Amino acid sequence: MQTGLHFEHGQVYTYVIEGSRASEKEPLTYESSWTDYMSEILKDGADGVFGIVIDQLNPIAVKEAQELSAQLGGEGTVRLYTKEKAIVGMVRFQRNDLRRGNTAVFDYSEEQFAYYDVREKSGKIIVEKQDYTQMMEQANSKNDKDRLFSEIIRKVFARGVTSTVYLCGIGFEGEWFQQATRILCRGRRVFMGNHLFACGAAYLAGQESGFEAENACLITENMTVCQIGLTLYHHGRDVFYPLLPEGRAWFEAKGEMEIFVSGITKLIFELRTKEGRKTASVCMPLSGIKKNKDFVYKLKIQGEYISSERCRIKITDEGFGSLRPSSHQVWQQVIRLERSESHE
CATH class of the missing domain: 3.30.420 (Nucleotidyltransferase; domain 5)
Known part of the structure; x- marks a missing residue:
């Protein structure tokens, strides 16, 4: 159950x-x-x-x-x-076909009026939140609320095709959104209920395995703002390996990898958007490492977010088997991020 x-x-x-x-x-x-x-x-x-x-x-x-x-x-x-994340589960459970059009969720609670745009891109579900609380707070009457809600609908539906709409929250109780209803129902399926997130x-x-939620990118103020990783040479070509993902709750976003290096004294971490576009690079010096191509180091790289806009990278020298014991040397660096780096 x-x-x-x-x-x-x-x-x-x-x-x-x-x-x-x-x-x-x-x-x-x-x-x-x-x-x-x-x-x-x-x-x-x-x-x-x-x-x-x-x-x-x-x-x-x-x-x-x-x-x-x-x-x-x-x-x-x-x-x-x-x-x-719950919206991702709801879309899957209801079998909404995002290839035919986006899904819209309007959440009107006691404290906020939020809009969630749910779309599919390159096989990944994108959930993006937009907060319209301040706009709805300007309403002084039911007619004002209806007018403002209608303006929000026109604005958010101006881009792309939206085929399914969900209204959730006690704020939608009462029949105050007459004009907005007519706009919502133009060629769209519209549902209302308060059990959306529980579903x-x-x-x-x-x-x-939680794969339904893992194959999603969530864009809100509490989510990680970009991918962070390394471009490594593998089988004759450069390949980007993400250490930390984009679009995860920051306190859940952790990653670890092990690499072998020689002849270098620094690592270059790349910041990339969900589409893979590089937005910035961060250099992390590895003081104490010998710049000798015949001297191989096995490095353990660990990453974790300490807030939605800061992450900590920790690198540990693991030695190289029986040839070279670990020096137990550790390098750490905090990377500060800007939310604008993750948006197009």
Whole structure:
């Protein structure tokens, strides 16, 4: 059984997939933390795998999910997702054909009005978030909201073809968007409901390897802004090997590789867009290494983000087997990134 739970502003929305059957549960109110809520339902005998969507996804929440998984006796039994990742799962579960047109998600909660553009490019799902909260806050009446929402629709649908639209959130309750509805329904399928993110989380929780979410690029303020890696000579040609990915929650983005080098005293890390276009290079000196082509070094390279716009690169000399023991020398450097580097 796959259960998706979306926690937002004291409400929990639950979606369950069991075999070929899927069902929504009535929203419930919770007063404590999401971890307390999960602990209670686990005590009541809930089983299967769980996908959780929460407001503030951070390293502490990830650790809490790991502890809950341990209670259930299996790693990854409780998995956390951002809204962007949950949308990837929803699109897959609903079998939206992105080759025929983009999918649009409008999320109107108590605190924000967000638009998510979901499209496919080169076999990869791209989810890009745009925040229109300030624009919608200008509304003083229902007519104002309808007018502003209509303006947003015209703006975001001006590029590309959008074939499917989802409206999610308590902000869409009431029949205030009359004009906007007419615009939305012009040649598009339109759906409304509050279990959208729970549905996507339930679907992704059931994917053993998580490949549906991995083959996606998520563009928001909490996601990594570019690929970071090395161009290495392999089988007669230069090949780019990414160490850190683009479009992942920064606290989940880690990477490691091992390379053999000789005759160099530095490494050049490249910053690339999701399409592979190089935007910048960063030189990392390797002081202490001998610039001798007959002297081979095995280097372990580790990368991790320490914020959405800063990453740390750590390089360790691993020696070279029995020929040369490790010197245990370590080089570290923090790379600062700009969000504009990842956009066209």
